Amino acid sequence: MHIPDGYLAPQTTIPVIAGMIPVWAIAAKKVKNRVGEKNLPVLSLGAAFSFTIMMMNVPVAGGSSAHAVGAVLIAILLGPWAATVAVSAALLIQALVFGDGGILAFGMNCLNMAVVMPFSGYFVYKIITGGNSPGTARSLIGAAVGGFAGINLAALLAAFEFGIQPVLFTAADGTALYCPYPLSVSIPAMMFAHLLVAGPLEGAVTSAAVAYIAKAAPQIFLENQTLPDAPDTPEADSKGFFRRYRALIIPLVILILLTPLGLLTKGTAWGEWSADELRSMVGYVPRGFQSTADWWQAILPDYSASGGGSQVLIYIISAAAGIALIALLIFLFSIFVKKKGKDRDQK
């Protein structure tokens, strides 16, 4: 369920990252108040635990194995907001260390596995468990059903995220620019695997782990602890949300405002418009753009020629020239950095 970069259009991933910012901010605040400073190491180790759980293979039928996510388990142990923080941190480390899940798709992965999964799973767990304490038969059933429901809802959301891509982003010939599978394919494909394999597995692991912890160390459950209220930090008090995060919010808002441009350019990659396309989009062709286009025509006169062989050759020469230019830039910069480094060492 870790969505890599490439399958989802940035027009969908960037707004979701922006939408996740207030969720993370609320989670951070709630966790500080509810979990408290004393339990910050618990939260951090919860993130490390979540990371480790996702690395542990569990045998399923037919000699194959799969891994659990553990988000509902962490929600039951530390509360759903803490699970949001812990699983988000685990997903970021996974994306960077293993490449499991993309960086631009990080917001989507967090929405699915760090928000929808722990909250829905925890909600189901609470409804079934009622007032019973962890470790009772009802709580174990609640944990199993919660784990099953949480991962399946997250999978359904992921399937929806995949399925809307070919509806929204297609080239002029109708080919998908990102994930090619529509909702009619993505939902059955994802749900078949999750309802039959990943869901029961997540439920079984969640329930068995809750049973073990309830027996071995029942004091760990957050609901069994009494915590002092953590004092708010001066930073949180003195500045408003926008002032604190403006350096993050402003570039994101700019990006979000730019993303719909991608929707306007059906058939052409973003930023690769021809002069005619640009004219049809904005009504005129900027003078600088036109002169650059003319410049390319001037140095590559055969570019528009219909001759197949010469055009291929021009393509190859252009690509080689571009790559050589980039290589030269990086090489010169690397020499400059080396020289600067030596000067710094001598000082």
Added chain:
Amino acid sequence: MTRNKSNVSGSGFIAGTLSRFSRLFENELYCERYAANGRLLQSLDPRFKIVVVLAYMIYGNFVSNIAVLVGIAIVAAMYAGASGLPLCDFIRRTWLYLPLIVFLFSLPGATGFFSGGAPVLYLVPASAGSRGLYFTSAGLLMALRVSLRTGDSLSFAFLLLMTTRWSDITGALRSMHLPEIFVTVLNMAYRYIFLIAQIGTSMMQARHIRTIGRIRPASDRRFVSNSAGQLFVRVHQMSEDIYSAMKLRGYDGSMISLRAMKADTLDWLFLLINLVIILILNLGGYIL
């Protein structure tokens, strides 16, 4: 999410888990080895590196031109080479697994069922009353594009991790206004992942060397669930000791970074050069 392994002695899933744990340690060894070698990317301010890496990822996800996507991959490889990372290893770790899997998963979408255009390769020949099953050129290009985007993103993420210490990455994120609680959690989690993975490795190895014959999957599942539970109990005990140790050393809930980040000419030049490279790539996309 699933992986086929032999279930003889019920050890397939253990081997899978142990292999993941060993990859984690391998990554850390790599990072330790290359992040401080003082070459190109290692000498730069992590904040600028994060901005540039994100710029390539965003740009790569917006463009559809295959040549530009290949160009981005070449830029990442050039940076890897200039930063002293072994190129073969870089390519093996970034291009030989996930992008290939993504390409294979995209292949059904490259058939005539999902993608229009002329057939280029018939899997089932057309016959009377049936169009047959075939790949279209547009479909294959789509699969290639999706996997190239995945590989490009992965390359830059790997480049960042291999040339920057984890504490510098999180320090940069903090200076970019990521809430302190996340930065603290990321720092502590990353540090203890290795300890927890070591405990997990010992558990799995203990089970592996004591396993004879075939064990029922249900029993194996119980073992993994109990291991997860036991791991959490141990982690929790550890966290209380950690909190006491932190308090004794003056922890007051706020994080102090020992490294002051200061941008110099090199960092701005790095930003400018990458802007120029992206412009060159974009012009290339216009031509090719």
